Amino acid sequence: EPEVTQTPSHQVTQMGQEVILRCVPISNHLYFYWYRQILGQKVEFLVSFYNNEISEKSEIFDDQFSVERPDGSNFTLKIRSTKLEDSAMYFCASEREGRLEQYFGPGTRLTVT
Amino acid sequence: QQPVQSPQAVILREGEDAVINCSSSKALYSVHWYRQKHGEAPVFLMILLKGGEQKGHEKISASFNEKKQQSSLYLTASQLSYSGTYFCGTVQLGNQFYFGTGTSLTVIP
Numbered sequence: 001e002p003e004v005t006q007t008p009s010h011q012v013t014q015m016g017q018e019v020i021l022r023c024v025p026i027s028n029h030l031y032f033y034w035y036r037q038i039l040g041q042k043v044e045f046l047v048s049f050y051n052n053e054i055s056e057k058s059e060i061f062d063d064q065f066s067v068e069r070p071d072g073s074n075f076t077l078k079i080r081s082t083k084l085e086d087s088a089m090y091f092c093a094s095e096r097e098g099r100l101e102q103y104f105g106p107g108t109r110l111t112v113t
Numbered sequence: 114q115q116p117v118q119s120p121q122a123v124i125l126r127e128g129e130d131a132v133i134n135c136s137s138s139k140a141l142y143s144v145h146w147y148r149q150k151h152g153e154a155p156v157f158l159m160i161l162l163k164g165g166e167q168k169g170h171e172k173i174s175a176s177f178n179e180k181k182q183q184s185s186l187y188l189t190a191s192q193l194s195y196s197g198t199y200f201c202g203t204v205q206l207g208n209q210f211y212f213g214t215g216t217s218l219t220v221i222p
Contacts, residue, residue, distance in 0.1 A: 033210075035212070042115075042200070042212060042213070042214055042215045043149070043155060043200060043212040043215075044212070045210055045211060045212065048210065056209055056210075091154055091155070100160060101145070101157045101160060102145070102157060102202075103157070104154035104155050104156070104157075105154060106153070106154050107154050
């Protein structure tokens with residue numbers, strides 16, 4: 001069964017450094033999402049991406065964040081200058097059609113020290 | 114904008130039933146339900162579209178009242194495997210998707 005994959009599974013970085021989190025969505029899916037979940041808290045929507053552009057973003061997704069689909073298979077989330085409060089689990093999700101079932105990747109745990 | 118779930122947490126004995134509610138202040142196009150086990154990604158359970166439909170998935174079913182902007186998830190004859198955090202996800206008119214506040218469900222023997 002096809003699945004969403006994410007790399008790395010765990011990333012440790014120093015405050016102020018840039019990180020890139022990578023996701024490979026399911027191949028025939030058209031909608032892509034990033035979510036964040038701080039330990040013990042709710043899942044928070046960051047951004048959705050369709051047709052090579054951002055379709056929605058939340059208040060969390062400020063200028064520090066950017067997304068790209070550089071090669072038609074990978075979907076990346078870049079955090080330019082990480083802060084301690086960026087430490088969280090980051091989930092990528094993809095969806096075949098809009099507003100339907102989202103398939104989540106296993107997540108990347110980001111630890112900012 | 115974020116839907117509110119109730120209760121925040123519930124503990125059940127195996128075989129008991131539970132209802133989890135999800136309420137939004139905005140008009141909804143659809144409601145999704147996900148379950149997340151500790152340390153894992155959310156897993157899709159079901160989606161309910163406009164029209165007041167009800168869906169079932171073995172012993173887990175849900176309803177969606179679009180007029181009240183509410184959805185309820187019904188778990189009957191709970192099993193140990195049902196333990197986890199349940200999130201509703203709402204698609205608001207305008208295509209914005211929000212996860213709910215979450216409900217922690219613990220099933221004990």
